[in-house]
Amino acid sequence: MAPRGHHLTEVALLASASPDLAAVDAGEREGWLDDPTVLPSLGPRARALAVASATRSVLVIVPVAGGGGGGVTVKPAVGPEEGQISAVEWVPLTTEDGEGEEGVAVAVGTDTGWLLFYSLAGDLLHKQSIYPSKILKLNFRERKENAWEDSGSDELSVVFPGVIARFDGADLQNILQKSFQDVKSRLWKDKFEEEDTADEGSFRRIPFQIWNVSKFGSCADAAIVGLMPPPLLELQSSQRHYCAITVGEDAVVSAYRLSEDRSRSIVGAILSRGVAATFSTISSLSKILWRSEPSPPKKSRPKPQSFAKTSPLTCLKDSPRKGERLTLSPSGTLAAITDSLGRILLLDTHALVAVRLWKVKFLSLFLNNLM
Numbered sequence: 001m002a003p004r005g006h007h008l009t010e011v012a013l014l015a016s017a018s019p020d021l022a023a024v025d026a027g028e029r030e031g032w033l034d035d036p037t038v039l040p041s042l043g044p045r046a047r048a049l050a051v052a053s054a055t056r057s058v059l060v061i062v063p064v065a066g067g068g069g070g071g072v073t074v075k076p077a078v079g080p081e082e083g084q085i086s087a088v089e090w091v092p093l094t095t096e097d098g099e100g101e102e103g104v105a106v107a108v109g110t111d112t113g114w115l116l117f118y119s120l121a122g123d124l125l126h127k128q129s130i131y132p133s134k135i136l137k138l139n140f141r142e143r144k145e146n147a148w149e150d151s152g153s154d155e156l157s158v159v160f161p162g163v164i165a166r167f168d169g170a171d172l173q174n175i176l177q178k179s180f181q182d183v184k185s186r187l188w189k190d191k192f193e194e195e196d197t198a199d200e201g202s203f204r205r206i207p208f209q210i211w212n213v214s215k216f217g218s219c220a221d222a223a224i225v226g227l228m229p230p231p232l233l234e235l236q237s238s239q240r241h242y243c244a245i246t247v248g249e250d251a252v253v254s255a256y257r258l259s260e261d262r263s264r265s266i267v268g269a270i271l272s273r274g275v276a277a278t279f280s281t282i283s284s285l286s287k288i289l290w291r292s293e294p295s296p297p298k299k300s301r302p303k304p305q306s307f308a309k310t311s312p313l314t315c316l317k318d319s320p321r322k323g324e325r326l327t328l329s330p331s332g333t334l335a336a337i338t339d340s341l342g343r344i345l346l347l348d349t350h351a352l353v354a355v356r357l358w359k360v361k362f363l364s365l366f367l368n369n370l371m
Contacts, residue, residue, distance in 0.1 A: 018062045020071030024053035026060075041088040043104060048120070050106050052085045059085065059108060061120055074122040076108050081301065083112035089138035091117065091156060093180055094173055105176055109135030109158065117176055125179040126203050129302050131210060133160040137221060141332070142169075159222045162214030163307075164244055164258075166224055167206060175206050211258045212307045216315040217250025221326040225335065225349040228257060231311070243313075245349060247323025247337050253345065254315040255352050261308040314352055 026032040026040075033040065037054040052059045057078055062071040076085065087109035094103065105125055108116045111134040117125040137159040154169025213222060228243040242258040322340040329335070334355070337345040346356040 018071050020060050020062050020073055021051060023058050023073045024051050024056060024060050026051055026053075039085065039088045041090055041106075043090045044092060048104075050088050050090065052088045052108065054084050054086060054111075057085055059088070059106065059118065061106060061122075072120060072122050074118055076116055076118070077124055077127065078110055078114070078116070081112065082114045083110040083134075085109070086111040087135045087138045089140055089156070091140050091172060091176065092142070092154075093177055105180065107138050107140070107156065109138050111135065113160065115158065117179075119180060119183055121183070123183040125176055125183065126206065128203065128206060130158055130165055130208070131160055131163055131304050132301070133163065135160060139223060139328075141224075141328075155224065157222075157224045158208075159219070161220075162212065162218040163210065164213050164222050164224065164246075165208050165210040166242070166258075167208045171206050171208070175204055208305070209258070209260060209308050210305050211244070211256070211310045213244055213246050213254070213256050213258075213310060215256070215310070215312040216246075216254040216317070217248050219246035219248040219254070220322075220324060221248075222246040223326055223328050223332075223335065224258070225328060225332045231257070243349065245326060245335055245347070247326050247339075249322045251315040251317050252321050252323040252339055253337055253347065255313040257311040257313055259309040259311070 021032075024038060026035075026038050032038050039052040039054060041050045043050065047064060049062050049064055050059065051062065057076060059074040059076055060071055061074070078085070085108055089107045089109075091105045091107050092103060093105055105117045105119055108118065110116075113129060113131045113133050113135060114127065115130050115135070115138075116127045119125055135158055138156065139159070140154070140156045142154050154172075156167040156169070156172060158165040158167070213219060223245055225243050225245055228241050230239070230241050240260040242260070244256045244258050246254045246256070248254075320340070321343075323337055324340060325338045327336045328349075333349055335347045335349050337347060339345065342359060344358045345354055346358075347353070348355050
C-alpha cells in the first residue's frame with residue numbers, strides 16, 4: 001500500500017481540483033475530507049485517490065499529480081440488500097505483464113456486510129457476502145519477508161462491530177488476478193456486464209477466516225497485528241495464531257489470540273472452485289428441459305460462516321474513557337490508539353504493554369503526521 005509518509009491530506013488537496021470529485025460531493029467543497037459520509041483511500045505510491053460517498057453510493061477514482069489520465073466514476077452494484085458504502089481500500093494485484101497502477105483493485109465494503117472489488121476501469125471483479133453487519137474498516141497489509149521469523153502473508157482484514165475477518169493475500173490473488181486479466185483482455189466483457197447486477201452466486205467464493213472479538217464489548221476499530229505463538233499448554237502444530245487489537249466503548253483496548261481453522265479454509269477453497277461450475281451446469285440443463293423457464297425465485301443471502309476459535313488475552317477498562325481509533329505502524333509492532341478524553345496511547349503489540357501516553361490538542365493533525 002501507499003507509504004504512510006504520503007499524507008492523505010496533501011494528496012487530497014492535489015486531487016481537489018478534479019471535477020470527478022463532484023460526484024461524491026467532495027473536491028472544492030470546504031471541509032469535505034472531514035465529512036464522515038465521504039470515504040477517501042490513498043492508492044499505492046500515492047498516485048491515485050479513491051473517494052466514495054456513503055449517501056450517494058458512488059465511487060470515484062482520481063489520479064493525482066503525475067498519475068496521468070482522467071478520473072473514473074463507478075456506481076457499485078449495491079441495492080437495498082447490499083446497503084450503502086461504508087469502507088474503501090486498495091488491494092495490490094500481481095499481474096504477469098502489468099506494473100504500477102494497473103496492478104491494483106479497489107475494495108468496497110457496505111453497511112450490510114458485502115465486499116466488492118473493482119478495477120480502475122470500473123469493472124466489477126468480485127462480489128461476496130462476509131457477515132450481516134456494517135463493515136467499519138478495510139485494511140490491506142503487505143508482509144515483508146523476514147529471514148529470521150515467519151512474518152505471515154499479505155492479508156486483507158475486514159472489521160465489523162465485535163467481529164473481524166481475514167482474507168489471505170494468496171487467496172485474493174488467485175481470484176482477483178484471473179478476473180482482472182479476463183476484464184483486461186475483454187474475453188468476458190458481456191459476462192461481466194451481466195454480473196454487475198448479479199448475485200454472489202455468479203462469482204467464485206474467496207475463502208476467509210472470521211472471529212468474534214466482542215468478549216470485552218463491541219469494538220469501534222480493530223486490526224490484526226501479526227502472528228503470535230500458540231498457548232503454552234497447546235501441542236505444537238502447523239496451525240497459525242494471530243494477535244488482534246480492538247478498541248471500543250466498554251474496553252479502551254483489548255487483545256485476542258485468533259486461531260486459524262485450516263479445515264474451514266480447505267473446504268472454502270474446494271467450494272469456491274466447485275459451486276460456480278455446478279450452478280452454471282444446472283442453469284444450462286434447466287433451459288434445455290424447460291423451454292419456458294419460470295421466473296427464478298429471489299435467492300436468499302448465504303448463511304454467515306461459523307466463527308473460528310478466539311482466546312481473550314487482556315483488556316484495559318477505564319470508564320468513562322472510550323477507545324475511538326487505532327492506527328498501526330508499517331511493521332505492526334506499534335499501535336497508536338486515540339480515546340474520548342483526547343489522549344493517544346502508544347501500544348507495543350508484541351508485549352501488549354503501553355509505551356507512551358500523550359495528551360494531544362489537535363488529534364487530526366497528529367494522526368496525519370504520525371507515520
